[in-house]
Amino acid sequence: MEAITGIGPMKTPNxxxxxxxxxxxxxxxxxxxxPSDTPxxxxxxxxxxxxxxxxxxxxxCVPARSSLMTGLLPHRVPTVDSNGRKSAGLGLSLKPGQWTIARALRDAGYETAxxxxxxxxxxxxxHGFDVMHMCEHLPAGYAENAEDDYRxxxxxxxxxxxRFVRASTPRPFPYEAEYHPTNWIKRHSLDFLANRDSSVPYFAIISFTAPHTPYDPPEPYASMYRPEEQEIPAKGIEVNAGLPAPxxxxxxxxxKRRSLTPRRVKEHTELHVREVLAAxxxxxxxxDAAIGEVMEKVDLNNTIVFFLSDHGDYGGHRGLLGKTPWIPFDDLIHVPFFAVGAGxxxxRRIREPVQSFDYVATALEYAALEPPVADMESASLLPLLKGAAPDNDRPVFSGTLEGWPMIRRxxxxxxxxxxxDVHALFDLESDPDESVNLAEDPAYASLIAENTKxxxxxxxxxxxSEPDNGAAAFRKASGR
Structure with a gap:
């Protein structure tokens, strides 16, 4: 591959x-x-x-992030659980030596953080990072808390x-804003950008812990959003009526477990939902404010920036909050994603369905590197970013912890x-709330058969198969 040209003094973009x-x-x-919360x-x-x-x-979180690190679908990522046993796709960590986007870019001369x-x-x-400042979401009692840099x-x-004292109960952060995880992450990101060798390209991931629980925004943000002013989604539990039985x-x-059934929604639950939405x-x-400060230090002439979220949230839709049950409704898997900067x-507003982990293959192409494996699911979005017409035939996939895979075509x-062997089929253009299940309509039988295949x-x-085979493929492709 050729390096991206015309982006400023560096041949290799940040x-x-x-x-x-x-x-x-x-x-x-x-x-x-x-009104916008993200100016x-x-x-x-x-x-x-x-x-x-x-x-x-x-x-x-865990399977989504395994894809964001490797460009592979979760069930293809070799992982180990907390006892060191081998697993695939839904484990707690990448295997030692597993190919990652950070490892590939570090091997190519990038500083990684x-x-x-x-x-x-x-x-x-x-897993390929030169600089690490970690802030996780782990309740008290987990051994990993001793490793948490923020803690x-x-x-x-x-x-x-x-953070995990009544984590699902919205309340303001108990200390000054500077002590909040969002601002701690921001400060370390700014320190990195200010004190590094600018002659060396960098690959950095800034991974905020919010708006996931605990619902504890700092002031002044906590007081800016009044619960009584928040709108509960118009489509609640009634949206579920046409779903297949399982x-x-x-x-x-x-x-029912979350107390969001019809008989409770008029009691304290409605207030709780509004409190959560406000938080x-x-x-x-x-x-957004933290990112605004970080971006003041980023030169978009020789940097490409990707913004995304690992997954979504029910947000009161379907009568649910949080991310369970882990069923791939758009509430949980349709995520914000954009790219800006060099090249x-x-x-552009691109309607073609894509995978958020496509940033992996895109970043590799920006750095003039080959993918680690020939059948990596991540696909480069560079043609789309440069103005090419979309390929509308590519299916996108999402897997779940509870056995409900999804395909969108x-x-x-x-x-x-x-x-x-049951399906829930939705036309997202006419039914974005996923309330009308078309699976029993004979007119869609051939489509369902194709999707199943x-x-x-x-x-x-x-x-x-091997933790380092991606790295080996990279070395072979790049001559390293």
Missing amino acids: ILMIMTDQQRADSMGYAGNK NLDRLARQGAIFENAYSSSTS LFGKMHFHPMHAD KWLTSTGREDT LLDAVMAEG IRASINCI VTPG GRFKDIWHSGY ILKAILAKQPV
Whole structure:
């Protein structure tokens, strides 16, 4: 591959990926959320290319982040659990030596850095980062807390880490804003950008821990959003009526557990939902301000910036909050995603469905590197970013912890449960709330048959067999 040209003094561009945790696609001002909680991100996105239909590879953090590090679907990522046993796709950590985008770019001469959350176990395992300042989401009692850089710093100031005391109960952060994880991550990111050797290209991930629980935005953001002013989604539990029985059972069981069933929604639950929505908006606004400060130090003439979230949130839709049950409705897998900077045609809004982990292959192409394996699912978006017409035939996929894989092809989305062999088929252009299940309509029988064949082929793909085979492939392709 040839390096991207015409982007300033460096032949090799810097690559910056900024990520939030559990943020809905429609939370962005550019997506229609008014008044906007994301003025800095909106301004940045409009200078670049917005992917209006970007999908996470999973409904939950760990598998989604395994894809964001490797460019592979979660079930193909070799991982180990906390006891060191081999697993694939849904484990707690990448295997030692596993190919990652950071490892590839470090081997190619990039300085690499990670700030915030990534669910590594051990937390500071070498997955390709030269600089690491980690801030995770782990309740008290987890051994990894001893490794958490934010927690160690906070306690060194004489303050207790209260993030998981009543984590699902919205309340303002108990200390000054400078002690909040969002601002801690921001400061380390700014220090890195200010004190590095500018003659060396960098790859950095800035991974914020919010708006995921705990719902604890700092002031002044916490007071800017009043619960009584928040709108509960118009489409609540009634949206679930047409779901196939196994899917409906999972949704309603979770709704009952979370006290969001019809008989409770008029009691304290409605207030709780409004409190959660207010805290989420405040957290997003705080992150937006932090990103605005970081971007003042980023030269977009020789840097490409990707912004995304690992997955979404029900946000009161379907009568649910958070991310369970882990079913790939768009609430959970449709994520904000845009690119801006070097080589990106500004002002584009791309409707073609893409995967958020496509940033991996895109970054490799920007750095003039080959993919680690021939069948890596991540696809380069560089042609789209440079103004090319989209390829509307590519299916996008999301897997889940509860056995509900999803495929989207064009306007249609198909959620399948192989155990029951039932489908939930939605036309997202006419039914964005996924309330009308078309699976029983004979007119769509051939489409469902095609989707099932594609899903089976995707799920049959095996995990990468050796932890370092991706690195070996990279070395062979690049001559290193």
